[in-house]
Amino acid sequence: MELYPIFLKLQDKKCLVVGGGKVAERKVQALARCGAQIHVVSPQLTIGLQNMAERGLINHRCGYYQTGDLINTFLVISATNDDTVNHAVAGDCLKRNILVNVVDDPPRCNFFVPSVVHRRSLKLAISTGGNSPRLAKMIRRSLELEFGPAFAEFNDYLGSVRKQVHAQVADPVQREQILKNLVDETTYILVKQGKLEQAKERVNHVCHFDRCQS
Ligand SMILES: C[C@@]1(CC(=O)O)c2cc3[nH]c(cc4nc(cc5[nH]c(cc(n2)[C@H]1CCC(=O)O)[C@@](C)(CC(=O)O)[C@@H]5CCC(=O)O)C(CC(=O)O)=C4CCC(=O)O)c(CCC(=O)O)c3CC(=O)O
């Protein structure tokens, strides 16, 4: 069955991570950058997770998983090294319709964590459907070279231009026309070449030109 890719807003949502090892730490870091309210339950923590707990970035309950940990929880990652525990967490979550990722049991996950190229708001997420996380990681590294940091800035710039167009162009037909023409092949290639200022100029030109036409 095909996976349905989505980008979740986790700001202030309670997310539970069961386990405090190196895999749990990687998943916690990904949740933390999204502003999730992170709870970790585990008898042990990596140094990195201990630091996060001391800095108040995560809530840590020192102990073994209990079903009560699921109260008010939006999303769960079960990352213990004990497959009986991971299995139980998955069952409890699936019964309650909670989003659950079990790190050693792809069939019992109702979502997978993709490999991600982060360019601020621009995210390129890769999944192999669980077939090869290693391949996902290699593709991510290759895309990181192809889509450099200029894309972060250019994407933010497009966001601000888009807002301006929405605020200033009342006519929906004209607005659609401008938005459709904002980025063409030449502009895209300029960004790929890191020629950000030239790319921005072209975007600006389209905006002004299209407005003058009407
Ligand atoms: C199904 C899934 C569930 C989930 O975790 O969501 C899953 C499952 C498993 N991973 C395993 C192993 C490894 N995982 C990685 C790395 C990553 N794993 C990630 C995601 C996923 N891993 C989901 C599918 C994603 C997809 O659809 O492609 C990434 C993308 C995201 C992240 O975790 O942040 C992150 C790369 C981040 C990056 O760097 O970009 C490496 C490579 C490395 O660490 O160098 C290895 C060792 C090499 C290897 O085995 O390939 C094992 C076997 C454990 C064992 O045998 O002990 C299982 C269990 C099983 O397959 O049964």
Ligand SMILES: NC(=O)C1=CN([C@@H]2O[C@H](COP(=O)(O)OP(=O)(O)OC[C@H]3O[C@@H](n4cnc5c(N)ncnc54)[C@H](O)[C@@H]3O)[C@@H](O)[C@H]2O)C=CC1
């Ligand atoms: N999905 C993925 O991306 C990957 C998954 N894995 C799998 O992830 C699992 C965890 O790997 P690591 O983090 O390296 O293991 P680890 O041994 O470093 O950490 C396991 C953690 O689980 C905690 N734990 C054990 N029983 C618990 C319980 N009942 N309640 C709460 N916490 C409990 C331990 O205290 C420890 O902190 C392994 O099964 C491994 O096969 C490994 C690599 C990648």
